[in-house]
Structure formats: C-alpha cells, structure tokens
Amino acid sequence: MYDYDVVVVGAGSGGCACAMRCADLGQKTALVEYREKGTGGTCVARGCIPAKVLLRTAQIYEECANAKQYGVLTDNVRLDMKIAQQKKNAAVNNLKFGLDSMLLKPRGIARIQGKARLAAPHTLEISGTGSAPFTVTAENIVLATGSEPARLPLFHIDGKRIMTSDEALDLTDIPQKMLIIGAGALGLEFAYMFSVFGANVTVLEKMPQLAPFMPDADISRAVQARLNKLGITLQCNVGIRDMHVLEDGVCCMLESGETLRADSALVAVGRSLNTTDIGLETVGIKTFENGRIITDAHMRTTVPGIYAVGDITEGPQLSHKAQKQGLVAAECIAGRDARMRYDCIPWAVFMQPELAGVGMTALEAEEKGIAVIVGKMPFRCNEKAMCMQKTEGLAKIVARADDHRILGGQIFGEDAAVLIEEIALAVASGLRLEDIAGSVHAHPTLSELLMETAKNALGMAFFK
Numbered sequence: 001m002y003d004y005d006v007v008v009v010g011a012g013s014g015g016c017a018c019a020m021r022c023a024d025l026g027q028k029t030a031l032v033e034y035r036e037k038g039t040g041g042t043c044v045a046r047g048c049i050p051a052k053v054l055l056r057t058a059q060i061y062e063e064c065a066n067a068k069q070y071g072v073l074t075d076n077v078r079l080d081m082k083i084a085q086q087k088k089n090a091a092v093n094n095l096k097f098g099l100d101s102m103l104l105k106p107r108g109i110a111r112i113q114g115k116a117r118l119a120a121p122h123t124l125e126i127s128g129t130g131s132a133p134f135t136v137t138a139e140n141i142v143l144a145t146g147s148e149p150a151r152l153p154l155f156h157i158d159g160k161r162i163m164t165s166d167e168a169l170d171l172t173d174i175p176q177k178m179l180i181i182g183a184g185a186l187g188l189e190f191a192y193m194f195s196v197f198g199a200n201v202t203v204l205e206k207m208p209q210l211a212p213f214m215p216d217a218d219i220s221r222a223v224q225a226r227l228n229k230l231g232i233t234l235q236c237n238v239g240i241r242d243m244h245v246l247e248d249g250v251c252c253m254l255e256s257g258e259t260l261r262a263d264s265a266l267v268a269v270g271r272s273l274n275t276t277d278i279g280l281e282t283v284g285i286k287t288f289e290n291g292r293i294i295t296d297a298h299m300r301t302t303v304p305g306i307y308a309v310g311d312i313t314e315g316p317q318l319s320h321k322a323q324k325q326g327l328v329a330a331e332c333i334a335g336r337d338a339r340m341r342y343d344c345i346p347w348a349v350f351m352q353p354e355l356a357g358v359g360m361t362a363l364e365a366e367e368k369g370i371a372v373i374v375g376k377m378p379f380r381c382n383e384k385a386m387c388m389q390k391t392e393g394l395a396k397i398v399a400r401a402d403d404h405r406i407l408g409g410q411i412f413g414e415d416a417a418v419l420i421e422e423i424a425l426a427v428a429s430g431l432r433l434e435d436i437a438g439s440v441h442a443h444p445t446l447s448e449l450l451m452e453t454a455k456n457a458l459g460m461a462f463f464k
Contacts (some may be wrong), residue, residue, distance in 0.1 A: 018040070238256070325340055
C-alpha cells in the first residue's frame with residue numbers, strides 16, 4: 001500500500017490546481033512545498049499577482065496625471081511607493097491565506113514541508129525540514145516544481161543594482177535611470193511601470209524586434225509607438241558583452257562597443273527550470289534538449305505513474321497553462337480522458353494598453369503552408385473606445401482562407417487581455433469568421449471591435 005494516491009510536488013498554480021482536483025475526485029492527496037510560505041508559487045508571491053498590483057498603481061497614476069483630458073482637474077498628484085508596496089504585500093498575503101485556509105485545507109489535502117526528490121518511481125525523499133530525511137510513497141506523483149528568474153553569469157546579478165524581477169517587485173525607491181534587458185512580456189510590463197513611476201528607461205533586446213514571442217509587424221509597430229510616447233528608449237538586435245556594478249550604478253558594455261550607464265538594471269531574459277536534483281535521472285524521466293520534461297497530452301512523463309505540469313513542461317510559462325495542465329493530470333489520474341491543447345492558450349502583457357494574443361499569427365500560419373485571410377481593425381473605429389478616449393491600438397484575426405476557421409488573433413489596446421478570450425474560444429471551438437461576424441455584440445462595447453475585425457476579413461466591415 002502507498003501512503004497516498006497522489007503526491008503533488010510544488011504548491012504553485014499547476015500544483016495547487018492538480019491537488020484540489022485530485023482531492024475532489026476522491027484521491028488521497030498530499031502537496032509538497034519546500035518554501036515555508038510557498039502556497040501559490042511564483043504567480044502569487046513573485047510574479048503575476050504582485051506585478052499586477054503595481055501595474056494597476058502605475059495605470060491609476062498615469063490616469064491621474066492625464067485626467068485633464070476627461071475634464072477632471074487634479075493637482076499635486078504624487079506617488080508613494082511605500083503605500084503601493086504595502087497594498088501589494090497585502091494582496092499577496094490575502095491570496096496565500098485564502099488558498100491555504102479556504103481551498104486546500106477544507107479538501108483534506110495533506111501538506112508536507114520540505115524539498116522532494118524522486119528516489120524511485122513511486123517514492124519521494126523529503127529533506128530540508130530540520131530533521132532527518134524521510135520518504136513518502138504514492139501511486140501517482142505529479143511534478144510541478146516551476147521555475148526561477150534566469151541568473152546568467154554574464155549579468156553579474158547582485159540583487160541590488162542588477163536585479164531580477166524578484167527584487168524589482170520590492171523597490172520603494174525608483175531609479176532615475178534604468179536598463180531593462182529583454183523586451184518580452186516581463187520586460188515590457190516593467191518598462192511601462194517604471195517609466196510611469198518616473199524612471200528614464202532603456203530596453204535592450206537581442207532579437208530584431210520587441211516582443212519576440214509574437215512575430216506580427218503591425219502589432220510590434222503599435223507597441224513601439226506607445227513605448228516612444230512614454231519616453232522609453234528601445235534598442236533591438238543588441239548583444240551585451242558584459243555588465244557589472246559600479247560604485248554609483250551599473251555599466252553595460254554592448255557588443256557594438258557602446259557603453260551604457262544607469263542607476264540600476266533589471267534582467268528579464270527568461271527563467272531557469274527547477275528540475276535540478278529532483279531525481280529525474282534516478283527514475284529515467286526523459287527531457288527535451290532545452291531541459292523541459294517530455295509529457296504526452298495527458299501530462300504523463302515517460303515513467304508510468306509520474307506526471308509533470310507547469311513551467312517544467314512544453315508550452316508557454318504561464319500560470320493559466322499550468323493550472324489547466326494540473327486539471328488534465330488530475331482527471332487522467334482518476335481514469336478520465338482529459339487532454340491538453342496548446343493552440344488555444346491565450347497570453348497577455350499587462351502594460352497599458354494591454355497586449356494579448358492566442359493561436360497563430362499570419363506569419364506563423366504561412367510558414368506552416370496555411371493560406372490565410374486576416375481581419376484588422378484599429379481601436380479608433382470603435383465607439384466605446386472613442387468614449388473612453390482609449391483609441392490607441394488595433395485588433396487582428398487570422399483565419400484559414402478556404403473554410404474561414406479561426407486560427408488565432410492578436411490585440412493591442414484597452415482591455416486586450418479580456419477581449420482575447422473571444423478569439424481563444426473561437427480557436428478552441430473551431431469557429432469561423434462568420435460566427436463572430438454574425439454574433440450580436442452589445443453596444444457600445446469594446447467587444448464590437450472583434451465583430452468588425454471578423455467582418456473586415458470577410459469584406460463586410462462598416463469601416464474600410
């Protein structure tokens with residue numbers, strides 16, 4: 001007999017979702033976490049949640065500073081980062097408490113404190129608890145160990161002058177001049193936030209364009225125009241030779257020979273997988289060349305009875321991807337036929353305006369040999385956007401040319417992270433352009449923009 005039906009390793013988004021669903025499906029479940037207050041993982045403690053609290057602060061601060069355009073006169077608008085940090089910490093603590101006391105504990109999920117390592121296919125060794133290591137056995141083990149900010153030796157990260165996102169989220173003193181390395185989702189969000197907070201921001205990106213995860217020229221140009229409007233300097237196709245801390249700041253030497261100086265730097269170049277010393281080799285779990293664990297559509301690894309979810313598996317490193325994978329793993333452990341799809345996972349960047357996408361861009365579809373038609377519509381054509389004075393940006397929908405089945409979409413504009421869900425549902429459900437174009441949308445709403453975008457692809461839009 002095993003100690004548990006399921007032991008989940010890692011109490012982040014994927015791990016918590018998996019453990020809760022396993023318990024709901026009648027499995028005797030345990031959840032292992034080595035951080036003392038690690039419930040919620042990176043998302044709650046050091047990622048999505050604290051970042052979005054501070055981004056909301058930046059948005060309100062920017063709105064107040066520009067309130068005159070709405071006929072609202074504000075004087076002496078100031079930013080108090082100490083209060084902002086207090087609100088951020090309160091949100092994080094409330095979510096952790098809620099997860100523990102309202103979601104995990106009532107389900108009878110056992111909590112195990114310590115670092116878990118696979119000792120055998122059904123056995124975990126738990127250490128780092130202050131006492132002798134001990135073992136836990138389970139019929140099924142789910143690995144959900146997540147990732148950490150990449151700490152490449154090149155950047156000499158000291159956590160003070162040269163930071164990762166972990167340290168940047170705790171800043172109470174905004175630097176006058178800041179370098180951000182990487183123009184991906186994290187780099188764009190922090191560039192927006194610190195620029196609004198008053199920093200002079202320069203973003204360096206190794207790839208030829210910003211947001212290299214989304215190869216769409218129209219959207220990239222719109223985002224770059226927004227960064228320029230904020231006063232953010234963006235340099236793409238830039239290699240870095242060295243970076244080090246000075247007595248009064250940071251020195252960054254580029255491969256071109258140029259030297260940049262700043263008060264501080266944020267390194268946002270990706271994340272390292274938490275797969276070291278968790279026993280993958282001991283039990284024979286296979287990985288891709290990039291180190292991610294190989295899984296099938298049911299989240300099963302190459303070793304029977306062991307599953308993996310979250311950042312350590314294929315697909316984007318997103319909290320909602322991890323949660324879905326956790327649910328799929330739980331359903332399969334219970335004998336149900338659940339499968340993971342990656343083509344309909346939306347993503348969002350919470351700068352202002354927001355940037356979001358799902359599925360394929362036109363370029364990606366064409367590279368796969370798929371003939372497509374594309375609908376495109378600027379926010380300035382939407383009445384609700386006009387009312388809100390939020391007319392910056394555009395929406396695009398990509399569909400097959402033959403049957404008009406929707407393959408993806410990209411949006412840069414107000415509430416893009418919410419609007420993208422309609423396109424994500426269309427991709428997941430195999431809907432056609434006619435389905436969105438013919439669906440009645442409430443007026444005036446931003447969602448009408450997607451209806452008009454679909455109509456544009458079909459040559460039926462009011463705005464040409």
